[in-house]
Amino acid sequence: MDAIDRKILTLLQANANLSIAELADKVGLSQTPCWKRVQKLESSGVITGRVALVSPEKLGLGLTVFVEIETSDHSKEWLGNFAERAAAMPEVMEFYRMAGDVDYMLRVVVADMAAYDRFYKRLIEVVPLKNVTSRFAMERIKSTTAYPVPSP
Numbered sequence: 264m265d266a267i268d269r270k271i272l273t274l275l276q277a278n279a280n281l282s283i284a285e286l287a288d289k290v291g292l293s294q295t296p297c298w299k300r301v302q303k304l305e306s307s308g309v310i311t312g313r314v315a316l317v318s319p320e321k322l323g324l325g326l327t328v329f330v331e332i333e334t335s336d337h338s339k340e341w342l343g344n345f346a347e348r349a350a351a352m353p354e355v356m357e358f359y360r361m362a363g364d365v366d367y368m369l370r371v372v373v374a375d376m377a378a379y380d381r382f383y384k385r386l387i388e389v390v391p392l393k394n395v396t397s398r399f400a401m402e403r404i405k406s407t408t409a410y411p412v413p414s415p
Contacts, residue, residue: 264309267292271300272309277408278314289319316408327400328379330386332367333393341390348389352364354382365396 270290274281281289287297304310319325334341342360347367350358357370374381379397387395 265346266414268304268309269414271295271297271304272412275301275310275313276412312359319326319372323374323402325381326373326375327403329398329400330369330371331365331394331396331398332366332369333395334366334381334391335393336391345390352382352385353376 266355267290271286273285274289283294283298283301287294288300291296292300319327324331334345344407348396349355349367354373355369356372357368359368360366360367371379371382373382383395384395386392
């Protein structure tokens, strides 16, 4: 990946609606070589998709909850079952296996406390859990989907 590829990634993360002509102009290429670079970044899995970013509040999803999960079972089977079922819950926006005293961390987005209570009840029915701790976000100070594109 060279400097032009990195610039393409930075620009597309800021605005995936840029036309190839606009993108090519901004990176100093003609359209065909620019399009080929974008295709190569997609086929190699560097660009995994293009999406519209939506305001959760405008959809009535005003409550973000970080859910810490501890389990007593660390088997492959338990994880497979838990991961499949928890990841299928539409409220779960992000799902991580963690190092340290917390085994899993979920970022959950729901309308309100009542909606979270319904989610929580479904979550604890999925598989046996040792401990579930919920942390409620009071304010989103920064939120981005754009990764910093490092220089070599």
